[in-house]
Amino acid sequence: MKKSRLTFAGLVGAVALTVPFAQASADDEITRGQLMADTCINCHSAASAEAGGAPDLSRYPSDLIVSQMKAFRDGDRPATVMDRHASGYTDEEIEAMAAYFGQ
Amino acid sequence: MQEFSRRNFIKVVGAGSAVALTGIGCAPQKTRNNGKAHVVVVGGGSGGATAAKYLKKYSPDVEVTLVEPSATYYTCYGSNWVLGGIVDMDFIEQTYGALESRHGVKVVQDRVTAVDAEDRSVRLGNGDTLRYDRLVMSPGIDFRYDAVDGISEDDAERIPHAWKAGDQTRILRQQLEEMPNGGTFVMVAPPNPFRCPPGPYERVSLIANYFKQEKPRSKIIILDAKDGFSKQGLFEEGWEQEYGDMIEWRAASDGGLVEAVDVRNMTAIADAGFEEVQADVMNFIPRQHANRIAHDAGLTNGEGWCPVHQDTFRSEMDDNIYVLGDASVAGAMPKSGHSANTQGKVVAAAIAHELTDREPVSPTAVNTCYSLVTPDYGISVAAVYRFKDGEMQGVEGAGGLSPTGADSRTREQEAQYTRGWYAGITADIWG
Numbered sequence: 257m258k259k260s261r262l263t264f265a266g267l268v269g270a271v272a273l274t275v276p277f278a279q280a281s282a283d284d285e286i287t288r289g290q291l292m293a294d295t296c297i298n299c300h301s302a303a304s305a306e307a308g309g310a311p312d313l314s315r316y317p318s319d320l321i322v323s324q325m326k327a328f329r330d331g332d333r334p335a336t337v338m339d340r341h342a343s344g345y346t347d348e349e350i351e352a353m354a355a356y357f358g359q
Numbered sequence: 360m361q362e363f364s365r366r367n368f369i370k371v372v373g374a375g376s377a378v379a380l381t382g383i384g385c386a387p388q389k390t391r392n393n394g395k396a397h398v399v400v401v402g403g404g405s406g407g408a409t410a411a412k413y414l415k416k417y418s419p420d421v422e423v424t425l426v427e428p429s430a431t432y433y434t435c436y437g438s439n440w441v442l443g444g445i446v447d448m449d450f451i452e453q454t455y456g457a458l459e460s461r462h463g464v465k466v467v468q469d470r471v472t473a474v475d476a477e478d479r480s481v482r483l484g485n486g487d488t489l490r491y492d493r494l495v496m497s498p499g500i501d502f503r504y505d506a507v508d509g510i511s512e513d514d515a516e517r518i519p520h521a522w523k524a525g526d527q528t529r530i531l532r533q534q535l536e537e538m539p540n541g542g543t544f545v546m547v548a549p550p551n552p553f554r555c556p557p558g559p560y561e562r563v564s565l566i567a568n569y570f571k572q573e574k575p576r577s578k579i580i581i582l583d584a585k586d587g588f589s590k591q592g593l594f595e596e597g598w599e600q601e602y603g604d605m606i607e608w609r610a611a612s613d614g615g616l617v618e619a620v621d622v623r624n625m626t627a628i629a630d631a632g633f634e635e636v637q638a639d640v641m642n643f644i645p646r647q648h649a650n651r652i653a654h655d656a657g658l659t660n661g662e663g664w665c666p667v668h669q670d671t672f673r674s675e676m677d678d679n680i681y682v683l684g685d686a687s688v689a690g691a692m693p694k695s696g697h698s699a700n701t702q703g704k705v706v707a708a709a710i711a712h713e714l715t716d717r718e719p720v721s722p723t724a725v726n727t728c729y730s731l732v733t734p735d736y737g738i739s740v741a742a743v744y745r746f747k748d749g750e751m752q753g754v755e756g757a758g759g760l761s762p763t764g765a766d767s768r769t770r771e772q773e774a775q776y777t778r779g780w781y782a783g784i785t786a787d788i789w790g
Contacts, residue, residue: 286417286708288720294413295701295725299779303786309779336761336772337727337741344725344743344757 289352292345296353318351318358325350396421396714399481399491401471401652403427403455405434405696406684407497408788409703411464414495417711424489425458426481428470432789433524435555436696437781442521442532443565445734451524453789474656476677493710496658496665496674497684497699498650499523500554503663506646507547508619509628517622518641522554534640535566540574542639547617547627548583552664553647554685554694556589557740561730562642564594567602568733580636581608582627583615584646589693590730590740592763597732597770649686656680664688670722670746671709672702681706690750691742697726700784722746729777737761737773 293313298304300313313321327333329342329350342350396418400411403425411425437451458464470484480490502520504511510518521531538544544566548559563579570577587610588594598606609615614630621628626637648654648663658665658676665682666675669690674680683689683706684699692698701724709719724744729737742758744751761773 285717286711286720288723291704291708291720292723294704295723298697298700298784298787299727299776301783301786303790304779304783307779307782309776309783336769336776337739340741340758341725341727341743342757344754349723 287352287356288349289356292349292353293356296357313357316357318354321354321357322350325354396492397490398423398493398495398710399489400425400495400497401481402497402499402650402684403429403432403466404497404499404684404699405784405788406699406703407495408432408453408455408458409700410495410497410681410683410706412458412462412788413704413707414710415462415464417707418714419463421711421714422465423463424465424467425455426467426469426471426483426489427455428468428484429525430454430468433528434696434781434785435522435524435558438521438524438528439558439562439565440731441524441528442535442562442569443731443734444532444569445565445731448529451528453785455789457790471652474652474680476656476680479679492679492714494680495706495710496653496656496680496682496686497703498652498686500647500685500694501650502645503648504645506550507617507643510620510622510643514620514622514643518620518625518643520644521642522558522644522647531640531642535569538574538577538639541576542574543578543580543637544570545627545636545638545641546579546581547620547641547643548581548585548588549644549646550584550611552694553644555728556693556695557594557728557730559644560588560590560594561732563606564597564601564730564732565734567598567605570605571602577605579606580638581606581615582617582629582636583609584611584617586610586612589728590738590760593738593761594730594732596763597736597738601733601736647685649682653682653686658682660688669749669751671713671719672706673709681710690744691753692724692726692744692751693728695726695728697728697784698724700788701725703788722751724751727780729773729780731774731777732770733774735774736767736770737775737777738770739773739776 299310302312304310305312325342328335328338398421400407411423414423432453434451440446455466459466471481472484473482480488482488519527519531521527614634617627617629619628625641626635628635649659649665653659653665658674660666665686666688667682672681672683674682683702685694705722712719727741729739731737738761740760742753745754
């Protein structure tokens with residue numbers, strides 16, 4: 257868990273860089289990481305997992321999401337569709353969306 | 360005297376004198392009801408329902424009213440599964456209870472009959488007027504029967520389009536059930552752009568699956584207004600493998616372009632009258648454009664679709680109106696339920712930020728279109744989108760199709776993910 261928390265702390269820093277600091281009020285700011293993460297959950301929710309589809313990412317620690325997305329992207333983990341999605345994101349974007357899920 | 364931040368200024372001025380603000384620069388007005396913004400969403404399909412739900416999520420203080428004529432909504436995606444007899448109609452039925460009870464969206468069951476952009480209000484079928492600070496239009500499509508002679512919307516009971524799910528789906532399913540073994544099912548497929556590009560070809564796949572089991576001597580002919588279609592290589596590979604020569608596709612330039620339909624004789628006429636194709640059951644999917652309410656509101660271009668600033672989906676025609684989903688012109692994004700869903704989130708974030716005077720977050724969008732060739736044979740096309748050079752573009756090196764020549768295990772996995780996708784996206788929109 258310690259490693260995961262450390263990763264998370266680093267990621268919060270990364271996310272903050274992408275939005276003007278003065279706007280970053282905790283309760284109603286929508287970060288790009290959140291918006292990207294919200295485009296994952298139509299396939300990756302409790303409902304999809306229950307139906308035998310893609311796993312529920314809200315239950316995943318962020319470091320696991322980061323490592324698996326990079327593995328899909330780099331061809332280190334076989335996939336039906338996730339390789340095609342993961343190739344669309346930079347390291348920073350993967351880390352930002354994973355940080356949102358890990359909250 | 361309270362301090363005047365720009366945000367407060369807008370709220371106060373908005374409450375006192377709504378008109379005054381329009382004179383300051385060209386920024387659209389924010390709110391006019393004691394600072395509490397009201398967003399009206401027109402259309403409870405994938406785009407509108409997502410926008411409404413995520414607006415409340417991103418901006419709980421905003422009042423959101425969703426106007427949708429139907430108490431139950433049938434998703435167009437999944438309706439091919441009904442036609443193929445894999446699932447019943449109730450499988451694709453969605454309702455609005457959770458949007459109201461769980462997410463705080465006010466749902467009004469009515470039709471919008473007019474948009475008054477100057478007054479920032481919409482008129483409802485019951486005569487009421489709803490005023491808005493921002494209007495989100497997700498009205499979907501309407502059909503253009505004018506491109507083909509001899510057939511009109513009045514013929515849709517005899518020759519259904521089944522391209523808006525619901526009664527039309529039931530009618531076509533019943534006709535397929537009543538068709539004799541050895542009959543011919545003819546689909547007339549529309550020109551681009553249209554709702555759900557792989558949809559017609561998934562439809563014939565699953566009807567072929569039904570025929571193979573129940574009416575194996577039957578035949579399927581697609582008369583296409585195009586010379587190519589979405590996932591063509593994958594569909595053709597699957598058709599040959601699963602259905603032999605049951606399905607025949609005719610390209611527009613190869614006698615497929617239908618010019619007229621003889622409704623009484625169930626005959627499609629193509630190739631300058633040289634080709635006549637008689638059907639036992641015909642599915643005529645007309646050319647499409649944005650729903651007429653978008654035309655009436657002045658939001659469409661010469662082609663009948665709604666141009667938007669694709670980073671926010673704000674209308675190019677009116678700063679207070681956003682248009683998303685099938686009705687919008689969305690760059691490389693196809694007219695799909697998944698596109699509409701992801702656009703709904705972009706719109707919700709854009710409005711949430713705009714109403715509180717913050718810079719919009721740079722948009723990101725995705726699409727995954729699954730199609731079933733058989734109930735155990737799935738294929739997909741996927742993409743990730745970014746706003747670049749004024750439009751939504753697919754990210755280079757990402758996205759693309761399922762591989763051709765894949766083994767049956769891969770096809771089964773994608774069929775399983777297809778079912779998971781349906782459960783997930785409908786829960787995300789209406790759950």
